Amino acid sequence: VAVIGGGMITHDQILPSLYQLQRLGLAAEIRICAQRPASLRKLAHSPLLLRAFPGHSFIPYPAFEDANPNPQPELYREVLQSLPPGSLAIVAVPDDLHFPVTLAALRARHHVIVVKPFVLSVAHAQELEREAFAHGLFVGIEYHKRFDDRSLMARQKYRQGAFGELRLGHAHLHEKWYYRHSNFQNWCTTDKSDAFCYIGCHYVDLVAFITGLRPVCVSVQGIPDAYPNGRLGYLYTDARVTFNNGALLNVQNSLSAPDALPGTNTQGLTLYTSGGETGGFLRHSDQYRGLEYATLDGLYSEPSPDYMQYVPYDGTGLTPVGYGYRSIEQLTRRARQVAQLPDLASRQRLLQQFDAENLIATPANSRYNEALVEAARISILNHGITVDLPPEAIA
Numbered sequence: 001v002a003v004i005g006g007g008m009i010t011h012d013q014i015l016p017s018l019y020q021l022q023r024l025g026l027a028a029e030i031r032i033c034a035q036r037p038a039s040l041r042k043l044a045h046s047p048l049l050l051r052a053f054p055g056h057s058f059i060p061y062p063a064f065e066d067a068n069p070n071p072q073p074e075l076y077r078e079v080l081q082s083l084p085p086g087s088l089a090i091v092a093v094p095d096d097l098h099f100p101v102t103l104a105a106l107r108a109r110h111h112v113i114v115v116k117p118f119v120l121s122v123a124h125a126q127e128l129e130r131e132a133f134a135h136g137l138f139v140g141i142e143y144h145k146r147f148d149d150r151s152l153m154a155r156q157k158y159r160q161g162a163f164g165e166l167r168l169g170h171a172h173l174h175e176k177w178y179y180r181h182s183n184f185q186n187w188c189t190t191d192k193s194d195a196f197c198y199i200g201c202h203y204v205d206l207v208a209f210i211t212g213l214r215p216v217c218v219s220v221q222g223i224p225d226a227y228p229n230g231r232l233g234y235l236y237t238d239a240r241v242t243f244n245n246g247a248l249l250n251v252q253n254s255l256s257a258p259d260a261l262p263g264t265n266t267q268g269l270t271l272y273t274s275g276g277e278t279g280g281f282l283r284h285s286d287q288y289r290g291l292e293y294a295t296l297d298g299l300y301s302e303p304s305p306d307y308m309q310y311v312p313y314d315g316t317g318l319t320p321v322g323y324g325y326r327s328i329e330q331l332t333r334r335a336r337q338v339a340q341l342p343d344l345a346s347r348q349r350l351l352q353q354f355d356a357e358n359l360i361a362t363p364a365n366s367r368y369n370e371a372l373v374e375a376a377r378i379s380i381l382n383h384g385i386t387v388d389l390p391p392e393a394i395a
């Protein structure tokens with residue numbers, strides 16, 4: 001496995017999941033490529049990962065001791081070429097680099113998992129979809145909220161008709177203020193991304209996943225604010241998404257949840273539905289999951305047991321649990337299933353089966369997400385004008 005990108009998501013979710021998959025015999029050697037050795041040293045020395053996975057390690061690119069003072073933005077190409085074809089590449093670089101890195105991975109004939117948002121335009125998504133299918137390569141997009149059991153419960157109940165039909169909804173995800181001090185200030189800037197495209201897309205995908213509806217147009221307004229390094233980002237966004245049955249979803253996102261709040265962010269989803277003689281309703285509180293801790297360091301917290309936690313199940317170290325882990329495991333298992341098939345035709349049949357099942361997001365079954373992000377960027381850069389998604393992208 002090669003992970004391209006050694007930042008927050010690699011530390012918080014991808015690497016611990018891969019170490020666990022190594023324990024299960026589902027992943028072999030792990031290589032991680034970043035632009036500089038410093039971020040890889042930080043990963044390797046993470047106290048949490050060392051405690052949870054004693055004896056596990058990865059091969060760093062550049063090497064830990066590499067003295068080159070300059071970033072190495074093209075090194076990932078060598079790393080991908082050095083892996084045997086049919087390996088797994090996990091793309092965890094900033095949003096605007098997903099396209100070139102995924103294309104390079106597919107051209108090196110690897111299966112790929114890409115963190116969301118997949119890519120920033122429909123044309124790029126289609127190009128990657130064609131390249132992957134032509135060579136029988138798996139591409140899975142890591143929308144981990146799909147693996148939260150509450151999402152699967154809601155999907156099942158909604159599809160059984162228990163709620164009726166979505167009419168109006170609200171979703172929000174506000175990251176903590178301290179995110180402004182992270183590497184985000186170098187890439188999540190007004191010219192490249194925004195709070196909605198970075199994280200709001202999760203909830204639009206989730207509403208589509210639960211209801212089977214598709215977004216048809218979007219309007220996003222953003223408020224630019226300065227990061228500590230002086231760069232501007234749309235750090236507050238307000239989006240209105242219209243679905244193909246006329247339902248409206250309001251999505252608010254920001255990097256502004258006060259650091260004093262008890263969870264790692266604040267997020268949730270409310271859907272109002274209609275049908276029959278009474279209205280239907282579904283509400284998920286996605287940061288407060290019923291746990292309240294007051295610890296001897298004087299802090300109050302509300303930890304989520306559901307995304308990514310480490311528990312002492314057995315043996316040495318700790319076992320990662322939660323939908324963050326399950327998502328990487330499920331995507332890796334599917335990539336392996338494809339990789340183990342002997343010929344192109346049978347690999348393509350299995351890829352089409354994954355597309356049709358629509359449990360994991362693939363380029364073919366979740367193109368509406370790329371269309372949404374592309375339209376949202378046009379909208380936010382034009383003061384919130386309403387932008388239609390191309391009909392062929394939401395079929």
Ligand SMILES: NC(=O)c1ccc[n+]([C@@H]2O[C@H](COP(=O)([O-])OP(=O)(O)OC[C@H]3O[C@@H](n4cnc5c(N)ncnc54)[C@H](O)[C@@H]3O)[C@@H](O)[C@H]2O)c1
Nearest residue numbers: 005006007008009033034035039073092093094095115183
């Ligand atoms: N909830 C989620 O699903 C979720 C959460 C966080 C991040 N993400 C996504 O994950 C991606 C990365 O986010 P992050 O929070 O880890 O960001 P980050 O800024 O912490 O890390 C980015 C990493 O990419 C590396 N990188 C940049 N350019 C590179 C290049 N040319 N070659 C190799 N490495 C390169 C950097 O060195 C850094 O290690 C983004 O697309 C983000 O949207 C998803």
